[in-house]
Amino acid sequence: MSMRIALISEYTSPLDIMDSCDCGGQNVYVGQLALRLGEMGHTVDIFTRRDDMTLPEIVVWGHGIRIIHVPAGPARPVRKEDLLPDMDEFGRYVQFWIRQGRGSYDVVHANCFMSGLVARQLREKWSIPFVVTFHALGAVRSLYQGACDGFPKERNLIESEIVADADAILAKCPQDANDLSVLYGASPRKLRLVPDGFDPKQLFPMDKIAARRILDIAESEFMMLHVGRIVPRKGVATVIEALARLRDQYNVVARLLIVGGESENDDISQTPEMGRLKALADVHGVSDKVTFVGRRRLNQLRLYYSAADLFITTPWHEPFDITPVEAMACGTPVLGAAVGGIKYTVQHMVTGYLVPPRNTAAVAFYMNHAIRNTEERRFLGEQALVRARTMFTWTRVAALVESVYRDVIDHVVGDRIAVPAVCVGNATDTPMSFLS
Numbered sequence: 001m002s003m004r005i006a007l008i009s010e011y012t013s014p015l016d017i018m019d020s021c022d023c024g025g026q027n028v029y030v031g032q033l034a035l036r037l038g039e040m041g042h043t044v045d046i047f048t049r050r051d052d053m054t055l056p057e058i059v060v061w062g063h064g065i066r067i068i069h070v071p072a073g074p075a076r077p078v079r080k081e082d083l084l085p086d087m088d089e090f091g092r093y094v095q096f097w098i099r100q101g102r103g104s105y106d107v108v109h110a111n112c113f114m115s116g117l118v119a120r121q122l123r124e125k126w127s128i129p130f131v132v133t134f135h136a137l138g139a140v141r142s143l144y145q146g147a148c149d150g151f152p153k154e155r156n157l158i159e160s161e162i163v164a165d166a167d168a169i170l171a172k173c174p175q176d177a178n179d180l181s182v183l184y185g186a187s188p189r190k191l192r193l194v195p196d197g198f199d200p201k202q203l204f205p206m207d208k209i210a211a212r213r214i215l216d217i218a219e220s221e222f223m224m225l226h227v228g229r230i231v232p233r234k235g236v237a238t239v240i241e242a243l244a245r246l247r248d249q250y251n252v253v254a255r256l257l258i259v260g261g262e263s264e265n266d267d268i269s270q271t272p273e274m275g276r277l278k279a280l281a282d283v284h285g286v287s288d289k290v291t292f293v294g295r296r297r298l299n300q301l302r303l304y305y306s307a308a309d310l311f312i313t314t315p316w317h318e319p320f321d322i323t324p325v326e327a328m329a330c331g332t333p334v335l336g337a338a339v340g341g342i343k344y345t346v347q348h349m350v351t352g353y354l355v356p357p358r359n360t361a362a363v364a365f366y367m368n369h370a371i372r373n374t375e376e377r378r379f380l381g382e383q384a385l386v387r388a389r390t391m392f393t394w395t396r397v398a399a400l401v402e403s404v405y406r407d408v409i410d411h412v413v414g415d416r417i418a419v420p421a422v423c424v425g426n427a428t429d430t431p432m433s434f435l436s
Contacts, residue, residue, distance in 0.1 A: 002041045002042050002043065003042045003043075003106045003107060003402075003405055003406075003409070004042070004043050004103070004104060004105045004106045004107075005037060005042055005043065005044045005045070005105060005106065005107055005108075005109060005405065006044075006045050006047060006094075006103070006105040006107070006108045006109070006122070006128075007030055007033070007034055007044060007045070007046045007047070007109050007111065008046075008047045008048075008094070008108060008109070008110045008111060008115035008118050008119055009026060009027065009030045009046060009047070009048050009111040009112070009115060010047075010048065010049050010070075010072075010080075010083060010087065010090060010111075010112065010114045010115045010118070011048075011049060011078075011080040011083055011112070011114070012026045012027035012030070012048065012080075013027055013030075013031075013046070013048040013067060013069075014027055014028075014030055014031025014034065014046065014061065014067065015059065015061075015067065025135065025196060025320065025321070025322050026111055026112065026135045028196075028298075028322065029111070029133070029135070029196055030046060030111055031046075032197065032199065032394040032397075033109075033394070033397065033398055033401060034046055034061070034062070034065050035062055035065065035394075036394050036395055036397070036398030037398055037401070037402065038062050038063050038064040038065045039063075039398075040398065040402060041064075042064065042402075043064040043065075044064060044065045044066070045065075045066050045067075045068055045103050045105070046061075046065070046066070046067045046068065047068050047070055047090075047094055047118075048067065048068070048069060048070065049069070049070050049072050049073065049078075049083070049086070049090060050069035050070060050071050050072070050075050051075065051076055051077045051078065052075060052076070052077075053075040053076075055069045055075075056069065057069055068097070070090050070093045070094065071089075071093060072086040072087070072089040072090035072093060073085075073086035073089065079150070080112075080151075081150035081151045081152070083114060084114055084152050084154070084155075087114050087117050087118060090114075090118055091117065091118040091121045091122075094118055094121075094122065095121065095122070095125060098122070098126065105122075105128050106128070106405070106409050107128065107129050107130070107131060107405045107408060107409055108122050108123070108128050108129070108130040108131070109130070109131045109132070109133070109401075109405075110130055110131070110132040110133070110162070110166075111132075111133050111135060112133075112134060112135055112136075113134060113138070113155060113158050113159045113162055114158075115132075116130075116132045116134075116158070116159075116162035116166070117158065117162070119132065119166075120161075120162065120165050120166075123165075123167075129167040129408040129409060129411070130166055130167055130408075131166065131167060131168045131169070131170060131401075131404055131405065131408060132162055132163075132166045132168075132169055132170070133169075133170040133172070133194070134159065134169075134176075134180075134319075135172075135319060135320075136319045137159060137176075137179055137180070137183065137184075137319070138151060138155035138156045138159055139156050139159070139179070139183045139184070140179055140183070140317055140319075141317075142156070143317075144233065144316050144317045145233060148232070159184060160184050160185070163180060163184040163185065163186045163190075164185075166190065167190070167408040168190050168191075168192055168404050168407065168408050169186055169190045169191050169192070170192055170193075170194040170401070170404065171191050171192065171193050171194070172193075172194065172195055172196060172319055172320040172341055173193070173195060173319070173320055173340060173341035173343075173344040173345075174193070174344055175339070175340045175341065175343065175344065176319055176320070176340065176341070177191050177193060192400070192404050194397060194400045194401055194404070195320060195325075195341065195344070195345070195391070195392055195397065196320050196322045196325065196341075196392070196397065197322075197325070197392050197393050197394035197395075197396065197397040198322065198325050198326050198329045198388065198392060198393065198394065199393070199394055200329065200389060200393055202298060202299065202302065203298075203301070203302055203305070203326050203329040203330055204302070204329065204330065205306055205330050205331035205385065206302060206303070206306040206330070207306070208306055208307060211303045211304075211306040211307035212307045214303055215303055215304065215307050217255070217257075217307055221254075221255050222252075222254040222255065222309050222310075222371050223254070223255045223256075223257060223307060223308055223309055224239075224243075224254055224255070224256050224257070224308060224309065224310045224311070224312050224335075224367065225256075225257050225259065225304055225305065225307075225308035225310070225311050225312065225327070225332075226239055226256065226257070226258045226259065226260075226311075226312050226313060227259040227260060227296075227301065227304065227305075227311075227313075227323045227326070227327075228259075228260050228313065228315075228321070228323055229260055230258075230260045230261050230262075230271060230273050230274050230277070231273055232273055233315055233316045233317065234313075234314075234315050235313075235314035235315045235316055235337065235357065235358065236258060236277055236314075237276075237277060237280055238314045238357075238358055238359070238360055238363060239256065239258075239312050239314055239363065240256070240277060240280050240281050240284065240286065240290060241280070241284060241360045242360045242361075242363035242364040242367060243256050243284075243286050243289060243290065243364075243367070244284035244285065244286050245360055245361065245363075245364035246364045246367045246368055247286065249364060249368075250364065250368040252367075252368055252371055253289065254289065254367065254371065255289050255290075255291070256286075256289060256290045256291070256312075257291050257293055257304065257308070258277075258290065258291065258292050258293060259293045259294070259295070259296050259301070259304055260293075260294075260295060261274060261292065261294050261295050262295065263294055263295060264294045264295050264296065274292065277292075278292065301326065302330060305326060305327045305329075305330035305332050306330045306331070306332070308327070308332050309332075309370070309371075309377065310332070310333060310334075310335055310367070310370050310377070311323070311324065311327035311332050311333070311334045311335070311352075312334075312335045312336070312363070312367075313334065313335075313336045313337065313342060314335075314336065314337040314355070314357065314358075314363060315337055315339060315340075315342075315357070316337075316339070316357050316358060317339050317340055317357070318337070318339050318340040318341055318342055319340050319341060320340065320341035320345075321340070321341055321342055321345075324336055324342055324345050324346055324352075325345050325388055325392045327384070328345070328346075328351060328352075328384035328385060328387060328388040328392075329385065329388040329389070329392075330385075331381045331382065331384065331385045332381055332384065333351060333352040333353075333370070333377055333380035333381045333384055334346045334351065334352035334353075334384065335352055335353045335355065335363065335366050335367065335370065336352060336353070336354055336355070337354070337355060337356070337357040337358075338354040338355060338356060338357070339357050342354070345387075345392065347383075347387065349380075350380070350383050350387075351380055351383045351384035351387050352380055352384060353366040353369070353370070
């Protein structure tokens with residue numbers, strides 16, 4: 001039977017542009033999940049904060065899907081770190097929406113801890129079960145970012161309360177499940193492993209030479225790619241330093257393309273982090289080998305992923321990070337930091353290489369190794385494509401989420417333990433049967 005689903009995503013909407021300051025994996029997750037659930041015959045309302053006076057209250061977005069712009073706080077962009085005071089107003093609006101009969105729901109799915117506050121109110125008022133995906137955890141952010149983490153101090157306490165009250169908690173990877181269990185005391189009965197995904201109709205391999213011709217990249221040049229937000233925790237500095245070490249220690253020259261930023265203009269470098277990275281490339285003498293491409297939309301990324309010989313992502317920490325999966329979906333092997341979801345999506349020496357975070361020497365070593373082992377690189381790319389298509393499509397993700405919804409609607413979280421021993425601690429992979 002079809003379900004009536006409320007997705008709450010307070011600070012990011014599927015309508016937002018990827019790679020702007022506060023847009024990234026969460027808005028893609030919410031949008032793609034909604035689209036797939038709609039295709040499965042469910043009706044979905046996405047509640048997100050109105051950040052522009054010109055936005056209509058309701059946007060019909062595909063069959064059975066509506067985006068509802070909630071008037072909470074000023075109708076302009078506000079940093080997500082500053083939105084907590086607006087959540088009471090957000091919650092009152094959603095409750096008023098339901099009281100008016102404009103929507104009724106079988107299940108609520110909160111995204112991020114602030115959305116969890118709203119979902120909990122709805123369960124208390126109307127006994128609607130709620131599921132939560134945190135996308136990132138305050139305790140983990142504090143550990144790695146310290147004073148640079150701008151979220152309010154109450155975040156960790158709120159997350160602990162949401163963990164205790166939620167009917168089910170969707171962890172994106174084994175490390176996420178472990179963090180929820182160890183740092184927040186999440187019950188194993190509530191935890192379900194549900195990763196992010198990609199759309200195989202949008203991302204699939206194309207001829208490398210053809211892609212390079214379109215992007216004006218030399219066919220013979222070894223090209224590495226980084227895609228993501230230009231913020232310190234993404235570890236782009238490690239990649240630039242490793243590129244210099246590759247030259248100095250191994251006498252090998254390669255090109256690095258960095259996709260991301262506030263603008264599609266590759267000359268824009270006015271954000272502090274972009275300026276810092278460009279200065280770092282200058283200091284290390286590799287500025288002629290590092291190209292800051294600027295922001296690119298998803299329909300453009302297939303060209304870059306396919307043109308690359310190696311995709312590189314070396315964040316300090318990362319709850320999931322969809323970009324390695326997107327690269328794998330285009331048949332490109334990944335060199336990634338062994339953190340969070342990356343050590344789950346990437347299999348060392350099977351679909352790519354895993355290295356310790358912030359380890360320039362290890363990154364340079366595997367850069368050199370990949371350059372010198374063409375056949376191995378081809379094998380890794382082939383296996384990466386198989387793994388992406390088998391485990392990380394949005395269709396598969398939606399089927400997993402749908403199963404969780406039905407369980408909580410039936411007031412059954414499940415007797416099976418959702419996080420077996422293989423998922424806890426430093427596990428780098430999980431049996432596919434666990435995702436079945």
